[in-house]
Amino acid sequence: MESISIETSTILGDAESMDAVISEVRRGLMSKRKSLAPWLFYDDAGSALFEEITALPEYYVSRLERRILRDNVRSILGQALSQADAPVRIIELGAGSAEKTSILLSEARALSSDLTYVPIDISPASLEGAQRSLERDLPGIRVEPIVSDYVSKPIKLDRFVGITIALYIGSSIGNFEPFEARTILRNLRNQLGYSDALLLGTDLVKPEHVLIPAYDDAQGVTADFNRMRHRSRLSPRD
Known part of the structure; x- marks a missing residue:
């Protein structure tokens, strides 16, 4: 198994990471409109x-x-891969378990004999699990994870000769204020070439009877997540 490269430490790691948390909390709570960045939810327990x-x-x-x-x-993939059997790199922001992405990777593997997948996430545990699953289920694909908070610190990808397909799916872009979403996409665009592609997953307007249960489920899982009650849910309650 290839080692995971560390670009930015996970949320509750070293001093640099803790400084980032403190800075974000101070910024968010001192703003006129109080807020906390979504990435604060995604320590290992929050990601699970x-x-x-x-x-x-x-x-x-x-x-x-x-x-x-x-x-x-x-x-x-037919629209994104303009060159037959060119080296292909698929990068994904907020990859998590990469369960859905395996659908794309499986098909891309059949189209290119030189395929690299670069999942990017703030949770090392999620990336390690994704890497194990993909290397078991889709042998032959190079998996090169990057642990990074791609919101506050733009990613820097290695130079790549071939076609890069960037993924930002799961409607994750909707977690951010418009100016933050634009910054994420601009930073990503700066890492892509003329022949590269972006697959962006966004949600459409939904009726209340569909939307509200999706973010306020009957089991209270989302409520625990939103209140950062990660460890109390993943371990026996008091």
Whole structure:
């Protein structure tokens, strides 16, 4: 197994990481409109809890996006891969477990004999699990994870000769204020070349009876996640 490169430490790690947390909390709570950045939720326990959310029956986003990818994977890759059998690199912001991405990777492996997957996430545990699963289920793909907070510190990718497909799916872009979303996309664009591609997953407007249960599920998993009650849910309650 290839080693995981560390670009920025995970949320509750070393002094640099703790300084980033303090800086973000100070910025968010001193603003006129109080807020905290979404990345603060995603320590290892929070990331595991979010994976639980994506499997809930009320949470339609992952289920529908998986179906879209399954039904359109050949069309998506056909448009992105303009050169036959060129080296291909697929990078993904907020990769998590990469469960949905395996649909794309499986098809891309059949189209290119030189395929690299670069999952980027703030949680080392999520990336390690994704790497183990992909190397077991899709042998032949190089998996090169990067632990990074890509929001506060733009990623810097190695130079690549071939086609890069960037993924930002799961409607994650909707977690941010418009100016933050633009910054993320601009930073990503600066890492891509003329022949590269971006696959962006966004949610459409939903009726209340669909949207509210998706973010306020009957089991209270999302409530625990939002209140940062990660450890109390993942260990026996008092």
